[in-house]
Amino acid sequence: MGQKNQSLRAGKVLYIVGAGGFGRETLDAVLAGLEATPGDSDLCFVDDGHPGEVIRGLDVIGSGAVLAGKDFVIAIANPDVRRRLANAMLSGGSVARTIVHPGAVVGPETYLGDGTVLLALSHISSSVRAGNHVQVNYNATVGHDCVLEDYVTVLPGANVAGGVTLGEGSTIGSGAIVLPGLNVGRGAMVGAGAVVTRNVPAGAIVKGVPAR
Ligand SMILES: CC(C)(COP(=O)(O)OP(=O)(O)OC[C@H]1O[C@@H](n2cnc3c(N)ncnc32)[C@H](O)[C@@H]1OP(=O)(O)O)[C@@H](O)C(=O)NCCC(=O)NCCS
Secondary structure, eight states: OOOBGGGOOTTEEEEEEOOSHHHHHHHHHHHHHHHHSOOOEEEEEEOTTSTTOEETTEEEEOGGGOOTTOEEEEOOSOHHHHHHHHHHHHHTTOEEOBEEOTTSEEOTTOEEOTTOEEOTTOEEOTTOEEOTTOEEOTTOEEOTTOEEOTTOEEOTTOEEOTTOEEOTTOEEOTTOEEOTTOEEOTTOEEOTTOEEOSOBOTTOEEOTTTTO
16 A cells, blocks of 8 residues: 555645645545544645635645655546646656545455545445555445556445456546446546446446446
């Protein structure tokens, strides 16, 4: 597993990249982790749309003000934007930190990659392999033996059954269900509330019950 928020050390900087809705939700997860294991950390948002502002009591800086060698998490739902910003931060010498809300459940033999974010009440079962910069939102469940490739997004309340592979940059919409053992291709989008009963080709958008 990448470094977890519970291990933040005094004086250590964490950049939360993106000060929008998911950025603030990621901040909630970071702060909950700090409460679970008291510590101290300098937190700030990085967002070129809001430099100089204060959001939720944190300073917002532009990307040009980022210092090398500090930790970061990309807190933006769009997988393509997340990939671009993660690569920019990494090439600038920043270090991706994994954020797990203390109210998330992570099963045994499950691996979480660097920069991955699990929000409260997400449940990632056993023997799951989640890549880098994956996001699993509130109340979403991921079954045993799933593979979530880099930049996957599982939106609130989605239910991914056991043995599913979610391709790089794919998104599972709110409340959607993916039946066991299926593959969702790279960059595909599963609509909110869909029930996926067949493999989804790369780049496809599917919706409805059954998903088409
Ligand atoms: C499926 C989805 C990607 C389609 O987006 P889109 O291509 O922009 O689609 P549109 O909004 O233009 O809608 C096109 C049609 O699909 C229908 N539609 C949209 N989303 C649908 C869904 N999830 N299930 C069933 N039908 C849906 C619309 O009603 C519309 O139907 P119409 O042509 O008969 O009027 C999107 O609607 C969606 O479900 N995204 C998931 C978002 C989510 O879960 N967000 C949570 C954030 S916390």
